[in-house]
Each structure stands twice: as structure tokens, then as C-alpha cells.
Amino acid sequence: MESVNLDTRVAALWRVESPRLVARLVRLVGDLDAAEELAQDTFVAAIEKWRREGVPDNPAGWLSTTARFLAVDRIRRRDTRRDKYHLIAATTPRTVEVDLARIVDGDLAQDLLGLIFMSCHPILSPDARSALTLKLVCGLTTGEVARAFLSPEPTIAQRIVRAKRTLAAARIRFELPGPDERPARLDAVREVVYLVFNEGYSATGGDSWVRPELCSEALRLGRMLAGLTTNDTETLGLLALIEIQASRLAARVGVHGEPVLLMDQDRTRWDRLLIRRGLALLEQIDRLHGTAGPYALQAAIAACHARADRAEDTDWPRIAALYDGLAQINPSPVIELNRAVAIARAFGPQAGLEILRPLRDHPAMRDYHLLPAVAGDLCCRAGDHEQARSHFLRAASLTTNTQQRTTMQQRAAQCTTHTGPE
């Protein structure tokens, strides 16, 4: 007995089939709007037919054939309109006789890659890219995209419409970027994947500190991209990084929904399958000699934690060395702060404090609570409880998060007991 009702099946089929349908359709007809409309028409036809006759054994095949038929029909009608126009204008149409049979069955991988490049086009803002990509490449409905970004549905609908309009106005059609353009375009795609992932990994909005479903979508995109751009080491690095970070999702949230820091996590709760995938990707990157890219370096750092069964087994000298490399190619105060932590763990608190010192004057760090939080921790470990206390109090005054403020105040109070008479 077929147990699932038609609506459920159609919804599942949309999610599974619509990305590849839209990808192929956009290659055939050129613009996203028309492609999406044809995909929707295909599903409308399917629902009508299947309601009467039942779902065929191969619904995917039926959808694909129907979509192709509708696309060819639309191209023919467009050509006819053009011919008629030329007839009225008494001009000779340029022959655009395309061999439809030849172009309709393309390569799925190429189609999907083209669709990804289009919806992640750098002409769009990162927000617009993310919304469009989740909708078209991941097959989410506008409502689902809205829920993913905790935004009202009309806002997201607007954003998607505007993005498509921008692409159309700039005459951006389906095409695979050539070798010169490709690295920059891939950067724009990776940015979207990492943005979506991070919004799930450290949610900036909502009640929950992590939103795993958003991480899942980012992982799916990353896996897709890695599969489509074989041997692109930075894409593999990005995927390795998010696979390993995602392996900690369950351990990252405490029983009361509070964040649990990496060093305090119950490592038996880490997802071994994702760690294995991440480590395998790093081996692949190694074989391809791509270990020096920024994503690959960050993935290698994440892997050092993943390999340590207990927090005290962490290979801090290696992490410090990787941060040295990352700071060279991608200098930023946040990386510098992380480097200070790693160096302190590897070579003692004084070595870490020396890296922190110049950061205090950095404009981006002036009001950043993590700088005094780290400084406090290092001073504490160096035995300078007086200094530590003032750092912790400053960190407490800078953070807007209640949970973090409490933690910082508690640590400041602990310093006082140290400085008191022994």
C-alpha cells in the first residue's frame, strides 16, 4: 500500500527534483524567472495528472520529460513571435535555428554549477545571494527561506524578486565562468555557503543559540559545490571546515540552551561521521598540495581539535603554527586574538599576552568583549589576579549577552579571592 499522500509526495519531489529542473531549464531558456515558472508549471501539470491517474513509478522521469517539453514549447513560441515581428517589420530574421534535441539533455553537474554561479553572482548582496540560493539550489519554498532567516515571508519574497530583477537587468544569463573569472566567482559562492553555515552555527537572532537546520542546508550546498568543482582545494577546505564544525553542534549547547565552549564540550557527543568526512577531505587537500589556503588552514585547525579525544590532548603547538600561517595570508585582529589563545596554550600565558598587547589599540577591538575576556584569562593563568580582575570587569561591561556577562563577573569575583590575604 502506498502510504504517503499526494501533497507530501509532491512536496518531497519538489525538494528533490526542482533544483535540477530549474538548473536545466535556466540553461535552456536563459533567465531565472522563466525557468522557475516552467518548473512550477511542470509541477502543476503533474499534480493534475497524478490526482486522476496516480503517481507513476518514475515520477522524476515524468517531471524531467514534461519540463523539457514545456521548455521546448516556450522556445518555439518565442521564436515564432520573433518571426512574426520580423514579418511585420519586413525584415529578415536572423536564423536562430537551434538543435533542440542536442541542447536539452545537458550534464546535470554542469547545470547545477551554472545555477549556483548565477544565484551567487557577486552583483547581488550576500543576503540576496543566500536567499536566492536556498530557494533555487536547495529547493526551499519562500516560506522556508523566511523561517531560515527569521524574517517575515514578504521581506524574503521581495528580496528574491529584486535579486532576479537585478540579474535580468544586468543581462546575466546562465553561463559557466571561464578560467580567468572562476576563482573570484567561486569566492562569492563560498562566501554564501559560509554565511549560511555561520548563521546556523552561531545564530545572531532568535531564541536559540544554534540553528542546525540552517547548518544542514549550508553543508548540503558545500557538499554539492565540492562535488561539482573536483579538486578545488579551497572549496574542499571550506567543506572540511564546516563538516568538522558541524560535528560539534550537539555538544555546543548545554542542557539549558547555553553555549558550551570547545574546551568544555563532552567530546563523546561529537558526530564521528562528520569528523571522518572532514578529515578525509583534509587528506584529499594534502594530496592536491592545497593546504596553504585560508579555508584549508582553518579546517586544519578544526581538525586538531577533532583529533583530540580529550581537551588536554589538543596539539596546541600545531594549532599555533597553523594560526601563524593564517595570520600571514589573512591578517585580521580576530585571527590575531585566536592566535594569542593558541600560543598561550602552547607556550605559556606570557607569550599569548605579548600578541594581545598591540591589539588593544586596534579600532575593531576597542569595544570587543572577547579581547579583555582572553586577556583576563591569560593574566589569571600568569598569576596576575589584580590585572585579570580588571580585564574581566571590562569584558562584563562590554558584552550585551547576559550569560556572558554573568560568567565574566563570576571570574572577576574569583580573582578577588586570589588577591585576598592567603
Place this chain on the structure above:
Amino acid sequence: MRYMLTHYETEAMAKGVKPSPEQQAAIGQYMQEMATTGVLLAGEGVHPSSSGARLEVDGGNVRVIDGPFAEAKELIAGFVIVEVGSLAEAVEYARRFALIVGVERIDVRRVVEFSDLQ
């Protein structure tokens, strides 16, 4: 959510008949597609039970029996693990598998994740 799609030995597989080149190509294409669309997490096939063993546990006593085992249709021939949004989606991926390879049965089972145990 993660689902494990398992398929089972057929009489032919149990006898050691290797999949035809066409079947192998179809399986390869299916796996490639699952990877391309970003849903595949892992997947393996296993040899016929003649090269395996079974452990039967009875009241704390463990008995090891070498293969082959008679009930071919109950023996796993391979599995894939996919990450999808719902059971219905997993079923659609299984359906593609059933169409391509012509196996006789596929089970779709939800994989236990840590969040299920809390």
C-alpha cells in the same frame, strides 16, 4: 535528518554473480548523482555472506557461525546514508535507486542522531 537506505541480496548475488557492466555503471551514476546533489554522506556495498560470519548470542554465550547464510533476501547487500529533510524525500531517493539497479527491496530507516537521545 539522516536516513539509511539498505538493499538486500538477491539469489543471484548470493550465488556470487557479479553485477553486469550496465548495472555497475548505473550504480556509479546513481552514487555520482547523490554526491552531486549534496545528499550523500556515506555508502558501501558488501560481499555475499559466504565471506562473512554471524555471531549468535544466547544467554551470554556467543557462537560464531561462518557464512553463507540461507535467507538471502534478509541479508544486507549495501547501504547509503543520506541527509534529507523528511522521510518522503528519503523515499524519493530510494525510488531512484530501485529504478536504476533493479534490486528487489530497499528499506528506508532513520539514523539515530545524538539529539534523538536527549
